[in-house]
Amino acid sequence: MLAADKTVELPEKEKFHIYLLIGQSNMAGRGKVDPATNKAHPRVLKLDKAGNxxxxxxxxxxxxxxxxxxxxxxxxxxxxxxxxxxxxIGLIPAAVGGTPLSRWVKGGDLYERAVKLAKENQKKGVIKGAIWHQGEGDSSKPELYNSYQKRLAGMIADLRTDLGEPEMPFVMGELGEFFTREGAPTVNQALHGITKEVPATAVASSKGLPAKSDQVHFNADSEREFGKRYAAQMLKLQKQASEK
Structure with a gap:
């Protein structure tokens, strides 16, 4: 296992596969960290705040x-x-808790920041995909959740264009079953709607994944399982692309 916070020598560019992690708090993660098991996989890196x-x-x-x-x-x-x-594998952690989709569309501060981080690191590796979890912040007002599908589909198209990766796999995660805000079902329907109209997209199911006591955030075990579901969908999209 690798020691934490130690800058690592990177492999050659073609063997460094980078993924963008974007969205709000359930992508950033609010599950409790257990120091006893907090070890890094020997071939999984993260971009830290200093850009290392x-x-x-x-x-x-x-x-x-x-x-x-x-x-x-x-x-x-x-x-x-x-x-x-x-x-x-390199993970670019760009999610920020409590943020609406408006900050993630092209021109929004978080979109531009994520693109900047990704572009800077395209010199070192190859962008292989993005995973997204957001929507809680857009599930209170009808004008936001009813337009969610169109706005997110536009963001995906812009992101692919700006990164020069027109077929970049993009996996979205459902809002938690426990999250009962009025627009949550519409947001989840929007995610599935996108998979029918935007190529190389998929949805990771949140079925059966419990929350922390706040009933807003997934707990640590749920988040790890959710991540495995994201990975399964990402690998499926990559396999489909390789068979074209």
Whole structure:
């Protein structure tokens, strides 16, 4: 296992596969970190706040340091790494808790920041996909959740264009079953709607994944399992692309 916070020497560009982690708090992760088991997979790295590639221990994100914890990236990275033993996986943790989709569409501050981070690291590796969890912040107002599908589909198209990756796989995660805000079902329907109209997209199911006591955030075990579901969908999209 790798020691945390130690900058790692990167492999050659073609063997460094990078994934963008974007969205709000359930992507950033609010699951409780267990120091006893907080070890990095030997071939999974994260981009830290200073822009260095270091072992991917939890928390991956640093959006809100006092509460950042286990997120889906923690389950996602190792599964992707095990599927390709010859490569190293790099996770760019760009999610920020409490953020609406308006900040993630082209021109929004978080979109532009994520694109900047990805572009800077395209010199070092190859962008292989993005995973997304967001929507809680858009599930209170009808004008937001009823337009969610169109706005997110537009963001995916812009992101692919701006990164020069027109077929980049994009996996979205459902809002939790426990999240009962009025627009949540519409947001989840929008995610599935996107898979029917936007190529190389998929949805990771949140079925059966419990929340923390706040009934807003997935707990640590749920987040790791969610990450494995994201990985399964990502690998499926990549397999489909390779068979074209």
């Amino acid at each position: 590639w270091v072992p991917a221990t939890d928390p991956l994100h640093f959006d809100k340091p006092k509460i950042a914890g286990v997120g889906p990236g923690s389950g996602f990275g190792p599964v992707i790494a095990e599927a390709s033993p010859e490569v190293t």
